[in-house]
Amino acid sequence: MKDFIDKTIILWDFDGVILDSMEIREEGFREVLQTFPKEEVDLLLDYHKKNGGLSRYVKFKYFFEEIRKVKVEQKVLDQCAVSFSDIMKKKLTSRERLNGEVINFIMANRKRLKMHIVSGSDGDELRYLCRKLGISDFFLSIEGSPKPKIELVENILSINKYLKRETCLIGDSINDHEAAEVNDIDFFGYNNLELEKIAKSYIYSFNEI
Known part of the structure; x- marks a missing residue:
């Protein structure tokens, strides 16, 4: 080449x-959004898989505003992002990955x-x-x-x-x-x-x- x-x-x-890390990232989205309907979270994961390079901030906003069709405040997005990051820091530190x-x-x-x-x-x-x-x-x-x-x-x-x-x-x-x-x-x-x-x-x- x-x-x-x-x-x-x-x-x-x-x-x-x-x-x-993709499997763990998907687990993270499911865990952060566990109180929402599974079918809605599945739609987010489809979007996540097709847009791997986009930030979680964009993806969480997409979940609320495009999938759930509700206006979301920045503090809610920030809370989701922090929770997601906490999960990643616990699960993605193995060199085997x-x-x-x-x-x-x-x-x-x-x-x-x-x-x-x-x-x-x-x-x-x-x-x-x-x-x-x-x-x-x-x-x-x-x-x-x-x-x-x-x-x-x-x-x-x-x-x-x-x-x-x-x-x-x-x-x-x-x-x-x-x-x-x-x-x-x-x-x-x-x-x-x-x-x-x-x-x-x-x-x-x-x-x-």
């Missing part, structure tokens, strides 16, 4: 790429490449998890919501004065693809075969790079 080899800066998505081939690639190339995490997950929670998982030092920065991923990518490019042709984003969702496209950097799909249909490049395994 010549296009990938030419890159010197990698922006990594977190959930589903670095960490096998790390994606071995991705971590091996990162460790082997950490001195050659500049790497950052850009995620739809909460930024403070991400930094906590990375510390607990022992991977914080692999990345120059670890950034997450509530800022949207498009803005996070833009900020990293601007602050570090990175050349766009040397930068790529690796992710597993349509929102990751959008964040790369809007910021005019290359995108590499991974761990979601649906992205083969829209991404110019797709990584089937880091063991083959």
Whole structure:
């Protein structure tokens, strides 16, 4: 993959790429929203699966305003987000959930490449998890919501004065693809075969790079 080899800066998505966390994220939504009808929560989880790169703040707002059709106050969204984060901090700190081939690639190339995490997950929670998982030092920065991923990518490019042709984003969702496209950097799909249909490049395994 010549296009990938030419890159010197990698922006990594977190959930589903670095960490096998999607099942736990779904459990978190169910637990936070356990007092609401199951069929409504199921609709949210469908939205969550299709929009993995969006923040939980957006998803909870979608649940109340688009699924339940009620106006929701910001303090309610904040309470949901805090409860969700508390669950994640308890359940996502096992190193067994790390994606071995991705971590091996990162460790082997950490001195050659500049790497950052850009995620739809909460930024403070991400930094906590990375510390607990022992991977914080692999990345120059670890950034997450509530800022949207498009803005996070833009900020990293601007602050570090990175050349766009040397930068790529690796992710597993349509929102990751959008964040790369809007910021005019290359995108590499991974761990979601649906992205083969829209991404110019797709990584089937880091063991083959």
